[in-house]
Amino acid sequence: MANLHSDGTAVCLDGDVLAATLRRQMAARATRLRAIGVTPKLATVLVGDNPASASYIARKHADCAEIGIKATDIRLPAKTSQAQLLAHVAALNADPLVHGLMVQLPLPAGLDDDAALAAVDPAKDIDGLHPENLGRLLAGTPGLLPCTPHAIWQLLRHHQVPLKGAKVAIIGRGPLVGRPLSMLLSMRGIDASVTLLHSASRDIAEATRAADVVIAALGRPGFVTADMVRPGAAVVGVGITYGDGCSMVSDVAEDVASVAGHVTPPHGSVGPLTRAALLQNLLEIAERGLPG
Incomplete structure (x- = not known):
């Protein structure tokens, strides 16, 4: 590999530009899905009031609005118990209108990040971090990345x-x-x-x-x-x-x-690009079982 710029400086690996291209491609996919009666839907779960997590969630929802993906933002208080959190996740797993969901990490002290990841239905795991999806990657037969x-x-x-x-x-x-x-x-x-x-x-x-x-x-x-x-x-x-x-x-x-x-x-x-990859997973889920 060599420098590609004539002045000897490095080529910029610009993720912002590529992410914008991917969002345009995903907007076309979302339009096709809505035309056949499928509205892609994301659910995010944020526990507590971590400002960095809240900002990241807001950017994900802004991406959804740009692409044409429906999104629901579930906010739970920091005092939420592990059982209460898992009950919310189970309800989203069972909701046929929710194609993908994610629990924003890190969770507040006293809650188990790993247990929350494992509670998500691996078929709706848009983070690609459920043990089943990681195991498939290890086996060389990846599902949601x-x-x-x-x-x-x-x-x-x-x-x-x-x-x-x-x-x-x-x-x-x-x-x-x-x-x-x-x-x-x-x-x-x-x-x-x-x-x-x-x-x-x-x-x-x-x-x-x-x-x-x-x-x-x-x-x-x-x-x-x-x-x-x-x-x-x-x-x-x-x-x-x-x-x-x-x-x-x-x-x-x-x-x-x-x-x-x-x-x-x-x-x-x-x-x-990470946010774009998350929504690529969501659209892949929404497109499953569709002809063509």
Whole structure:
């Protein structure tokens, strides 16, 4: 991989532009569904008043309005019990008009994130994080894909970053990004050679300098610097930290753009694509069983 800009700077892996394209494509799909009497519907469940979670939910609902997807926003107080939360999830599972649902994480203290994820019907699991969907990904027969890993794959594919046989270093082994992303990129048909790095890994910089693609998903601002990147490599910053003045700071330092062939922008790029991937899952569910 090499720099594609004549001035030697990296090509921007712009997730905002791609997400806008995907929303236009999904709007056409939603229009076709409504024309045959199927109204795609999302349900979101937010427990407590976490401002970041509330903001993320609002952006998802704005995307739904743009695309033509009906959305219902369920807000529960922070004192909601585990049993009460699971009862709400069960009701949404049973509602035939709801095609997909998600419980916004993290949940308030005292509630079990894993139990909430496992309570969602895997056939309606638009996050792609139910144990059954993760197990299918591990088995190489994926169903609904985890949204952030799917977003990263789409971003790299859109920019024609070669993955077949490529060395990919993923920093961060979390269950939302790192681990499922390593499974996705190493699947037959994508065929990347993946190294999953974490806090106990020895000499992370040595591994990233040997990689064709570096993906940072650890939530440490500016962790990946130019001296950790092989010239011409593609670098994706997934983790975002909010700095002074609520500015977003990527896991990838700005100086990486002087070395990399492709790089996400400093303010982050994967978030809008993650939301798009979530609604792609929703429409896939709504289209199941339809002719053609």
